[in-house]
Amino acid sequence: MELAKRVQSLTPSSTLAITAKAKALKNEGLDVIGLGAGEPDFNTPKFILDAAYKAMEEGKTKYTPSGGLPELKQAIANKFERDQGLTYHQDEIIVTTGAKHALFTLFQVLLNPGDEVIVPVPYWVSYPEQIKLAEGTPVFVEATEENEFKLTKEQVEQAITSRTKAIIINSPSNPTGVMYTKEELKAIGEVCLQHHVLMISDEIYEKLIYGDEEHTSIAQLSNDLKENTVIINGVSKSHSMTGWRIGYAAGPEKIIKAMTNLASHSTSNPTSIAQYAALAAYTGSDEEIEQMKEAFQERLEKLYEWIIDIPGISCVKPKGAFYLFPNAKEAAIGCGFESVDDWVKALLEEELVALVPGSGFGSADNVRLSYATSLDQLEEAAKRIKRFVNKHS
Numbered sequence: 001m002e003l004a005k006r007v008q009s010l011t012p013s014s015t016l017a018i019t020a021k022a023k024a025l026k027n028e029g030l031d032v033i034g035l036g037a038g039e040p041d042f043n044t045p046k047f048i049l050d051a052a053y054k055a056m057e058e059g060k061t062k063y064t065p066s067g068g069l070p071e072l073k074q075a076i077a078n079k080f081e082r083d084q085g086l087t088y089h090q091d092e093i094i095v096t097t098g099a100k101h102a103l104f105t106l107f108q109v110l111l112n113p114g115d116e117v118i119v120p121v122p123y124w125v126s127y128p129e130q131i132k133l134a135e136g137t138p139v140f141v142e143a144t145e146e147n148e149f150k151l152t153k154e155q156v157e158q159a160i161t162s163r164t165k166a167i168i169i170n171s172p173s174n175p176t177g178v179m180y181t182k183e184e185l186k187a188i189g190e191v192c193l194q195h196h197v198l199m200i201s202d203e204i205y206e207k208l209i210y211g212d213e214e215h216t217s218i219a220q221l222s223n224d225l226k227e228n229t230v231i232i233n234g235v236s237k238s239h240s241m242t243g244w245r246i247g248y249a250a251g252p253e254k255i256i257k258a259m260t261n262l263a264s265h266s267t268s269n270p271t272s273i274a275q276y277a278a279l280a281a282y283t284g285s286d287e288e289i290e291q292m293k294e295a296f297q298e299r300l301e302k303l304y305e306w307i308i309d310i311p312g313i314s315c316v317k318p319k320g321a322f323y324l325f326p327n328a329k330e331a332a333i334g335c336g337f338e339s340v341d342d343w344v345k346a347l348l349e350e351e352l353v354a355l356v357p358g359s360g361f362g363s364a365d366n367v368r369l370s371y372a373t374s375l376d377q378l379e380e381a382a383k384r385i386k387r388f389v390n391k392h393s
C-alpha cells in the first residue's frame with residue numbers, strides 16, 4: 001500500500017539516527033562516547049517526582065481540559081510575569097505534549113498550502129519537516145558564521161514575500177547556542193511588524209544561559225511585538241524533564257483557541273500526571289535548576305577550549321543551551337575526507353565518538369557536540385577527536 005504523500009518526503013531526525021547508531025555500538029560492548037544527546041543528563045528534581053507521585057495517589061489520573069489544567073496555565077502566566085514582565089491570560093496559553101507538539105499544532109493552525117515560514121539556517125531539525133507537514137514552505141535563510149549564526153534585519157527583509165506568514169527565532173539556539181541581543185531582535189521585529197509576519201519565538205533554552213548574559217524575548221520589546229508573537233517554551237530542558245512531555249505556547253487568543261480545538265481532536269490533553277509535575281516545577285524552588293546551569297557552564301568553558309585546540313576546527317562560542325557547533329571542514333579535508341559527514345562517520349567507527357553531522361541542521365561544514373554528559377567523558381571525547389585528526393593529517 002502506498003503511504004500518504006505528506007510522509008513520503010519526511011526525513012528521519014538526524015540527531016536520533018546518530019544516537020541510535022551509537023547505542024547499537026554500545027550494545028556490542030564498545031566504549032562509545034555519545035555527544036549526540038539533546039537532553040540534560042541530570043535526573044528530574046526530586047520535589048517534581050514527588051508531586052507527580054502525589055497526583056497519582058490522589059487520583060489525578062483523568063482527562064484534563066484540552067488546553068491544560070487551569071492551575072498550570074496560571075503558573076505559566078505567573079512565570080511569564082515574574083521572569084519576563086509579560087502578561088498573558090489563561091486563554092492566551094495552551095499546554096501541550098512537549099514544545100515540539102506546540103510547534104506542530106501552531107503550524108497546522110497557521111499555514112495554508114504554499115504559505116512561507118522563514119527558517120534561519122542552521123535550524124533545529126524539526127522546523128522544516130513540521131512546516132512541510134502543514135503544507136507550508138520553509139524558506140531557508142543562511143545565518144553566517146561571520147555574523148555568529150544570526151540573521152540580520154536586511155536578510156529578513158529580503159526573504160519576505162507576499163506569502164510569508166511567519167519567521168522562527170530560536171534564541172538561545174539549537175544547534176549553535178548563540179543568542180540574539182535586544183537590539184538585533186528589535187530590528188528584526190520592526191521588519192516583521194511592517195510586513196505582518198508573525199514571530200514564532202522558540203525559547204526552550206531560556207533558562208540555560210551562561211555568564212552575564214540575559215535572555216530577551218522579542219515579545220518583551222513592545223506591546224506590538226508581543227501581539228504578533230507566539231512564544232514556545234516548556235520544562236524539558238529547564239527542569240530536565242524531557243520524558244514528561246510538557247511544553248506550551250503563549251500568544252494571541254485567536255491562535256491559541258484554534259490550537260486548543262485541534263489538540264482536543266489529537267492529543268485530548270497532555271498527560272495529567274506530567275502536568276502536575278510541571279506545576280510543581282513552576283511553583284517550586286529553582287535551586288536545582290541553578291546547579292544544573294552551573295555544571296553546564298563549567299563544561300562549556302572546558303569543552304570549548306579543548307575543541308578549538310584541535311587543528312582545523314573553529315567554533316563560535318555559544319552563550320546558552322548545551323551544544324557546541326564547530327566548523328570542522330578544514331579538519332575533514334585535512335584528514336582526507338570529502339565531507340564532514342564522512343569525517344563524522346569515520347570518527348565514530350575508529351574512535352567511538354558520536355557527534356551529529358551539521359548537514360541535518362542545514363550546515364554541512366559543521367558538527368554538533370552536546371555537553372549534556374560528564375566532564376570526564378567530554379575530556380576523553382576531545383582527546384579522541386584530537387588523536388583522530390592527528391592520525392589522519
Ligand code: PLP
Nearest residue numbers: 038098099100124174234236247
Ligand atoms: N525547540 C528546540 C530548539 C529544541 O531543541 C527542542 C528539543 O530538542 C524542542 C523545541 C522540543 O522540546 P520538547 O518537545 O522536549 O519540549
